[in-house]
Amino acid sequence: MDTTFSAEDLAFRDEVRAFLTEAYDDDLKARLADKATYKEAQIEWQRRVNAKGWAAPGWPAEYGGCSWSATQSFIYENERSAAGAPDMLPFGLKMVAPVIYTFGNDEQKQRFLPRILNSDDWWCQGYSEPGAGSDLASLKTRAEVDGDDYIVNGAKIWTSYAQYADWIFCLVRTDSSGKKQDGISFLLIDMKTPGIKVNPIIGIDNRHTLNEVEFNNVRVPKANLIGEQDKGWTYAKALLAHERTAIAGVAASKKELAEIREIAGRELSGGIALSSDPLFQKNLTDIEIELMALEYTELRVLAKAASGAHPGPESSLLKIKGTEIQQALQKLRLDVAGHYAGIQTEEAVGNEYADKARVDYMYGRAATVYGGSNEVQKNIIAKFVLGLK
């Protein structure tokens, strides 16, 4: 049992730091923060990382993965978060790509994977449907065979960044005769296909991130079907655990916690820094201790994965605790911001950290609902870890 860094690990850390210093420059930072330039800046950022060969560390080496050790992954995530550099968007790299390289055919791999790596295509995810929620398998969007194509009709919802997307990967119903998990297929759909309509959804953070995507007689070539027809549920499910692990966001929470501590050192109450207020300290360290634990819980899962084991139901623990910690941090930042936390205006009347407090808090409410709600995660642990029926 040992978590000390080897000389190679330390050298790798230096390499990561040097890369981030150069690639994540002030100009890019500014463009990422601006709504008008966000999309192209995010794409450029991924291309810079991809040029370094680090866009998809978790992929198999043959498709462009890094074959990093668990320690290297840990180092990379920590350095990236500490630098404040954004994660790659997960929809292409972490969600659809593993399905393509695991279950897709050679043509699909050659066609899509390099473009995903280089962010040539912007992907979005079409799983949830109006009314389906955590009961994903009850989806109703149907795809009917018509010659060499499928004709898709229905609607997907909660689709992040669909307004930017070139492609959407969808679960669609190709057979309604059996139980609901059967008869689902995994389709890749070009967003430019006629019949697709994107309706924006304004969130409680007052931003436009989410969308509803309607499909009206959308024609999709059979070549865009992953694996076998009616087996899509199996493919999607196999990768859901990956998504959960990613949601934990330990490194990002560490950065956020340090930032809050620093802000509280400047914020005064009764002339004294809030950081020395005993209740603030209690609230902060309650979270910090859980986060210190979760960091090692994640390392334990990573170490297990590095030794060849697939992430199992324990990834549900990462998701639950990770999102609870994120929300607790969001609440704490909001509390620190005091009066300023409620300001919702375009002009700069409050302060930057407080504006972020409100937006993050509101946007963050969804974390315990998406990726399989935390209640569903608890059901998974109860059933598959504790053996309760």
Added chain:
Amino acid sequence: MDTTFSAEDLAFRDEVRAFLTEAYDDDLKARLADKATYKEAQIEWQRRVNAKGWAAPGWPAEYGGCSWSATQSFIYENERSAAGAPDMLPFGLKMVAPVIYTFGNDEQKQRFLPRILNSDDWWCQGYSEPGAGSDLASLKTRAEVDGDDYIVNGAKIWTSYAQYADWIFCLVRTDSSGKKQDGISFLLIDMKTPGIKVNPIIGIDNRHTLNEVEFNNVRVPKANLIGEQDKGWTYAKALLAHERTAIAGVAASKKELAEIREIAGRELSGGIALSSDPLFQKNLTDIEIELMALEYTELRVLAKAASGAHPGPESSLLKIKGTEIQQALQKLRLDVAGHYAGIQTEEAVGNEYADKARVDYMYGRAATVYGGSNEVQKNIIAKFVLGLK
């Protein structure tokens, strides 16, 4: 809306204080605290209260009740708790007596009620059974008709003070053919009847309060049946809400909280009184605020009851919150006691308040289980208040 005391209320409060000062004297206190004299002291205490006419304020006036207003009940409970005087044992006065005067016949009322008032009989409760738990209606102790008697066989468990009891009131099965709530009868059984065996159960507080009571061919006259045969479940259930309300123990918790605050003013940490430690203050006031709320929740229920309404499912709220507060206070006392909290010995090596901390904590674990577990109470609220199925 008004909670100020009238001149009459204040006069009543003075009368209660005067009575308590005289009747709850030091000699009685000492005898109540001593295991060897506890039983006779508790009986004498009830007789003194009964001599004043206050042993059963909640009973209908015709049987010896006080017809107190909600305010008077509130005043009495607060003064009694503040004085540290013990409550009357509930088994006779609050549990079996309401069943007798509501559902019993005249002969039963005349025979039992005056003796209950004067503590001539010590009662215990025979509801729970080994294996039944919160699913009370699944009870198996059976009573079979034999001429003018029932023959009772089976066992009851968690019977408080059965070792002292003269009588036990029991739910027994007289018919197994229908659904489990039917076919239950309410029997009064003399503990001296041959065939009854009391087996002590040592609790995690290392004391003997609980017992198992075995019935082997115990002959009980039919005259001891309350109401109709097979209808006992209805009688017992009607009174369970009363029991729950009593479990809330607001006045006792107020006294306990004040005591802990006072102890923490004497207990030092790093040379400073623990009462000025910010985390201690947070822990204490967390509980205090909930308790201040519960006091008014109880008053609201009392005021509603005074206007003629029966305590309904909201009594479940009193039970849940009341026991949660009790356990939180027990934990806090234990924390204040520090090293001394764990001492379990007959000799006086620690201090008195710490010994009480351990015993109360351990004994108090049962409060969220008995009287219908808090989980069952939540089911009741979900179903009958929120209308969830």
Added chain:
Amino acid sequence: MNFDYTEEQNMLKDSVARFVQDQYDFEARCKVAALEEGYSADNWKTFAELGWLSIPFAEEHGGFGGNVVDTMLLMEELGKGLVLEPFLATVVLFGGLLSRGAADQQQYIGSVIEGSLQGAFAYAERQSRFNLNDVATQAIANGDGYRLNGEKIVVLNGAVADKLIVSARTSGSQLDSAGISLFLVDANAKGVARQGYRMMDGQKVANILLQDVEVTSADLVGELDQGLALMQSVISEATVAVGAEAVGIMDKLQATTVEYTKTREQFGVAIGSFQALQHRMVEMFMACEQTRSLLYRAACSQSADQAQADRDVLALKVMVGRAGKLVGDEAFQLHGGIGMTDELDVGHYVKRLMMINTLFGDADFSQQRFAELAG
């Protein structure tokens, strides 16, 4: 001892409830929120006509002579409708201070009651956080009067108020309890600059810059240097009022959530049938009931001795923050994705609850003050 409303109170309650139901559904509320002023002048006129604006004022000032319970039940019903009109700012805070002022100042009460005067109380500053005694705004003696300099932030109704009452330091240093005075200032007076903006609950507020604003000694509200006690007193009343509003909101969120789970199906059944969710909704219910109990407690103790009354108000404020958070969190979580959209009312109720938590000092701040007062 009773927790009943009088017949008159029941009529008032019904009247407010009817207004909310008939004229203030969520759609109507969104329209009000879109107005530049942050409230509807028509609605305000209705409030005046129905006599609501007169409730807390003494009969000698032309008021209804109502008590804390009257204001409480009105605020609870307004809470259920997320009503944006500035009853709290103009009537409870500004009006409450006027009532405590000199005769010359009390004469404005009539205008408040008839709905022709909007007021605001400007006390918070950039550095002050929740400490009423932290006042950097200066009032320097200047002939017969004073010259005010400083900045006030997040002033409720501050963008549209006709008159302001402003806290400023007439002596002592920034954190001293003594030396704070209150001044009645015309919002259009020379040197007053207002920057209006929105809060997340839809309220219009303002930052107010005071540069060499001249006031006379007749504009002093209450005694010189003794402003803190006055502020505390009116804020105590206002805390009970927003406590009542919060209880209205919490009950509404709780009921909405329970209803939603009865109709929303997942895995082939209504999600309200899942026991884990049922038990959490029971926690919501208990949180609502416990908060209501502290509301009643605080209302009843307003006539009790001061220390106990202060503790009761602070206990209420702590519970509003904590229980409100629990209720808001669960309302979001049990509504799932749909709860996180701007078009559903749930988020708006939660945001108002969050703003109420911060108002006058959040749960942690209030709890520490509560602990300091502990017997």
Added chain:
Amino acid sequence: MNFDYTEEQNMLKDSVARFVQDQYDFEARCKVAALEEGYSADNWKTFAELGWLSIPFAEEHGGFGGNVVDTMLLMEELGKGLVLEPFLATVVLFGGLLSRGAADQQQYIGSVIEGSLQGAFAYAERQSRFNLNDVATQAIANGDGYRLNGEKIVVLNGAVADKLIVSARTSGSQLDSAGISLFLVDANAKGVARQGYRMMDGQKVANILLQDVEVTSADLVGELDQGLALMQSVISEATVAVGAEAVGIMDKLQATTVEYTKTREQFGVAIGSFQALQHRMVEMFMACEQTRSLLYRAACSQSADQAQADRDVLALKVMVGRAGKLVGDEAFQLHGGIGMTDELDVGHYVKRLMMINTLFGDADFSQQRFAELAG
């Protein structure tokens, strides 16, 4: 990075687990608890024979030269069996201090390893609560040596120890960090009076009165006046050890509770099928896993820089207290009435967890120290 045990460590773990399973079931444990000494001399002999008593000691002192992980896994397995034998008191605390002592003192390590010497570390006092620096016991210079006067309380293994290490003040005032020294004292020395008694977890402890107890300067453990750092260092190690014991207990309680709910029927079904209870058992599971993670973290950081290592140990101690309480509470609640009887093992596991929370400073105390060290 890896969290694997070495082959040697796996063998040790298996050996302890086998002992607990074969020779330390609940019935056997109750018999040990009933012994006057508070532990079984036979078992202690077995521990010595199996080499367990030598684990943390350096090879140069005849020890196994084990590291923190070795002690950790041993303690975890001992925890699962609620083992009463004083490994913590004699080997980790007393032995840990001996290792840090002079050569003359280190010679006793051999006796500890062969099981012939019982030791105890006497540091807590009536007024000290959890503050190691609060030392009222006096060591007054007396010729070549010192004369000790004072009282130590709740001394683990204090009733039967052959030798004690005692903290006493050689300079400064009662709460000073400097001026504390440690002395090796024969338990039968003139002036040492012991009152042995039981704790609720079955341990035999003692209050120890020191009246004019004479020691020489050769009995000084470590540097004069510098005892605090030594105490902190060995207590840090001991905290990781009891953290491991706690993890063993928590896992056991969690597994026992899950198993119980699978067989216990209410309302015609196993209570483990109720979703509300399932979700609470998931909370128990997560509490266990998070505590284990902090245990591993604290174990791994023992070689890291001191400030980080101290924070990791304190974080572990906080989590042991808080998560331990959650697991203990749920174990009681989900077992219902039967869990509250002395004859079931559940209560005994919970009591030991509670004692571990208090030991060396409870969760609140540890959290405040943790916050003080915050970066």
